[in-house]
Amino acid sequence: MQAIQGIYDNGILKLDKKAPATKSRVIVLFTEDGTRKKMPKDEALKILYKHAGSIKGDIDFEKNGYLHSGAKSDIITSSKKTAVMKMNRSKEQKSRRRTPWDKKGERSAVQEFLYQHYKNQYEARHPGLTETGETAVINAYEPEECPHCGGEKYRRNGYTMNGVQRYKCSGCGQTFTPVTKTIFEGHKISISEWMEYSMNIFRYVSINADSWNNRNAFTTSRYWLEKLFLVLESYQSELQLSGKVWLDETFYSVRSEDIARTEEGNKLRGLSVNQMCIGVACDESCTVCVFEGYGKPSQKKTYESFKSHIAVGSTLIHDNEKAHKKLVSELQLNSIAYDSNEIKRLIDRDNPLNRVNRIHFLLKSFLHAHTSFDRNKIQGYLNLFSFVMNPPSDHLEKLEILLDFAFRIPKTLRYRDFFADITSSSTPLCK
Numbered sequence: 374m375q376a377i378q379g380i381y382d383n384g385i386l387k388l389d390k391k392a393p394a395t396k397s398r399v400i401v402l403f404t405e406d407g408t409r410k411k412m413p414k415d416e417a418l419k420i421l422y423k424h425a426g427s428i429k430g431d432i433d434f435e436k437n438g439y440l441h442s443g444a445k446s447d448i449i450t451s452s453k454k455t456a457v458m459k460m461n462r463s464k465e466q467k468s469r470r471r472t473p474w475d476k477k478g479e480r481s482a483v484q485e486f487l488y489q490h491y492k493n494q495y496e497a498r499h500p501g502l503t504e505t506g507e508t509a510v511i512n513a514y515e516p517e518e519c520p521h522c523g524g525e526k527y528r529r530n531g532y533t534m535n536g537v538q539r540y541k542c543s544g545c546g547q548t549f550t551p552v553t554k555t556i557f558e559g560h561k562i563s564i565s566e567w568m569e570y571s572m573n574i575f576r577y578v579s580i581n582a583d584s585w586n587n588r589n590a591f592t593t594s595r596y597w598l599e600k601l602f603l604v605l606e607s608y609q610s611e612l613q614l615s616g617k618v619w620l621d622e623t624f625y626s627v628r629s630e631d632i633a634r635t636e637e638g639n640k641l642r643g644l645s646v647n648q649m650c651i652g653v654a655c656d657e658s659c660t661v662c663v664f665e666g667y668g669k670p671s672q673k674k675t676y677e678s679f680k681s682h683i684a685v686g687s688t689l690i691h692d693n694e695k696a697h698k699k700l701v702s703e704l705q706l707n708s709i710a711y712d713s714n715e716i717k718r719l720i721d722r723d724n725p726l727n728r729v730n731r732i733h734f735l736l737k738s739f740l741h742a743h744t745s746f747d748r749n750k751i752q753g754y755l756n757l758f759s760f761v762m763n764p765p766s767d768h769l770e771k772l773e774i775l776l777d778f779a780f781r782i783p784k785t786l787r788y789r790d791f792f793a794d795i796t797s798s799s800t801p802l803c804k
């Protein structure tokens with residue numbers, strides 16, 4: 374066995390072969406003989422995950438990089454110590470899996486009950502990789518090419534600690550597994566957790582509530598949402614509506630702190646730059662949502678947004694919005710236009726635009742569930758919304774598709790890069 378744990382406490386790192394992993398704040402890995410032979414990071418991580426038990430959630434390797442593999446002498450430098458200490462302090466304040474009685478030797482009957490209940494729930498929600506049958510799912514995906522160099526000649530090359538199939542490329546000589554360069558690389562959260570997370574999102578649960586349910590850090594939920602966006606990034610690009618197509622725009626306000634005002638400090642009136650224009654089109658079965666920009670849409674914007682999503686010669690049912698003109702003529706659409714002032718007075722059942730209005734309503738509920746979301750991510754939310762709206766309606770079938778996308782469209786989002794991105798951006802992460 375190559376793992377030795379050390380306990381990091383009050384700035385002192387004690388190394389101990391018998392150090393109980395469950396009490397360790399920081400775990401340091403060495404090769405068995407203590408030589409300078411470096412262990413590949415993903416190998417070290419897997420060993421750690423196997424031995425670290427329930428504390429793994431508190432260690433944020435990607436962000437803090439204090440997983441050390443190699444010889445004793447390069448364990449921890451003083452600047453890293455400080456970083457680790459800071460990190461531990463903030464974790465203690467914030468960690469959602471902590472209870473007030475974690476360190477207490479004796480707990481009252483009530484405290485013991487709450488403590489056990491909470492811990493059990495946490496553990497049930499954060500199962501280890503091998504217990505959930507994930508290895509089988511991962512191994513079912515055979516890579517089509519080497520994720521490092523794109524070469525198609527590779528061979529099987531044993532298994533990782535968790536039983537995941539490893540491959541070795543004949544071209545570049547590097548090894549990989551089915552999760553290499555996919556969103557599951559690094560296993561910050563297991564696939565089952567991600568599936569549960571996605572299910573909650575499908576049910577319009579706000580990410581904040583979800584983070585509490587699963588006792589994950591809020592930022593972890595954000596990170597997983599970002600991964601969901603990545604997987605669905607090109608989902609809508611293949612969608613094309615035909616037959617009867619309904620089209621209408623809806624508007625969603627920018628965040629209150631971003632509202633542009635007149636020199637006198639008043640809000641701008643009407644469909645100003647403070648309104649995000651979202652074009653929604655649907656046919657009998659499918660929905661496409663595109664962010665068209667701020668304020669009133671132009672003919673060019675509408676055309677650019679929907680030209681690839683509506684089949685030539687379809688019937689367009691819409692209000693008499695001028696912005697649709699170019700779209701109608703270029704795609705030779707059979708236009709059925711209604712006066713928006715007149716149809717406003719109709720009850721839903723009689724309103725010819727009821728179908729698209731209903732989608733506007735659902736879209737707004739969906740966006741409201743993510744209040745104060747980063748408006749720069751609007752298209753990500755719209756792709757997700759379309760995915761939720763469109764067939765198949767069964768959530769498990771949706772998950773199946775999502776998993777397939779995730780493995781087939783290799784896209785990685787490293788935790789470190791995600792944090793670099795959100796900390797450098799001027800918009801606050803959350804409210």
Ligand SMILES: [Zn+2]
Nearest residue numbers: 519522542545
């Ligand atoms: Zn290769």
